[in-house]
Amino acid sequence: MTRQPLVGGNWKMHLDASGAVDLIGGISAGMPELAAGVDVMVFPPFPYLGLSAEAALGSGILLGGQDVSGELEGACTGQVSAPMLLDSGCVVALVGHSERRHGLGETDFVVAAKVRTALAAGLRVVLCLGETLEQREAGATVEVVLGQLSGSLEGVSVEDLDRVDLAYEPVWAIGTGLTAGPDEAQEVHATLRSAVNARYDDRSASRIRILYGGSVKPSNAADLMACEDIDGALVGGASLEAESFLDIARAAARRE
Ligand code: PEP
Numbered sequence: 001m002t003r004q005p006l007v008g009g010n011w012k013m014h015l016d017a018s019g020a021v022d023l024i025g026g027i028s029a030g031m032p033e034l035a036a037g038v039d040v041m042v043f044p045p046f047p048y049l050g051l052s053a054e055a056a057l058g059s060g061i062l063l064g065g066q067d068v069s070g071e072l073e074g075a076c077t078g079q080v081s082a083p084m085l086l087d088s089g090c091v092v093a094l095v096g097h098s099e100r101r102h103g104l105g106e107t108d109f110v111v112a113a114k115v116r117t118a119l120a121a122g123l124r125v126v127l128c129l130g131e132t133l134e135q136r137e138a139g140a141t142v143e144v145v146l147g148q149l150s151g152s153l154e155g156v157s158v159e160d161l162d163r164v165d166l167a168y169e170p171v172w173a174i175g176t177g178l179t180a181g182p183d184e185a186q187e188v189h190a191t192l193r194s195a196v197n198a199r200y201d202d203r204s205a206s207r208i209r210i211l212y213g214g215s216v217k218p219s220n221a222a223d224l225m226a227c228e229d230i231d232g233a234l235v236g237g238a239s240l241e242a243e244s245f246l247d248i249a250r251a252a253a254r255r256e
Pocket of ligand 1: 216237
């Protein structure tokens with residue numbers, strides 16, 4: 001099965017309102033050249049979703065939330081629900097980012113509730129997984145990411161899995177300038193795809209896109225994208241500048 005590559009820009013807690021609109025404008029300008037050869041998603045901060053949606057209108061850029069509540073509605077101060085994301089023009093939610101798992105103590109149990117709720121409301125999900133440096137050095141990478149995969153997909157049906165993509169993001173590579181080498185990353189991606197096959201089926205494993213994330217830049221994107229099981233990138237720092245993000249999207253679009 002040929003998988004459409006996907007590149008996502010995680011803006012984290014950066015930019016201001018006019019910076020967000022300008023960045024969308026810069027990315028939009030490069031979209032025609034990509035000729036629909038890659039899905040392009042951006043994840044702006046929540047307050048800028050509405051104006052980002054307006055700025056992205058007609059460009060083909062897909063909008064996502066950086067997180068989503070595990071509850072559909074209710075007394076959840078500070079949280080944002082899946083229906084609110086849909087209302088704001090989002091089609092996807094990022095779930096289980098390491099800055100939430102490790103920075104805010106989100107467990108697989110919490111992540112799984114978010115995944116199920118987002119899917120039930122009609123969103124797509126990009127589910128993030130990845131090991132810390134200590135876990136990698138202890139030789140526990142595979143055990144950790146397979147545990148996260150299994151725990152985070154608890155209760156997700158094979159039908160709903162069609163709207164899930166994965167992002168393998170080694171925690172030690174996020175925002176540090178360090179990147180897993182293409183061979184190291186490919187090995188983990190292939191392991192994740194086999195695990196999806198074992199847990200679901202062959203069709204799901206061939207369909208699911210597995211993005212790599214962790215200091216992806218224009219200079220390392222092509223080598224990563226050339227790997228059989230790397231279907232795109234989740235990009236933090238390099239997504240804050242339109243040209244560098246577009247360069248990464250171009251590398252993904254060229255992926256054979
Ligand atoms: C991320 O935030 O998901 C990420 C991969 O960040 P960076 O590209 O800056 O390492």
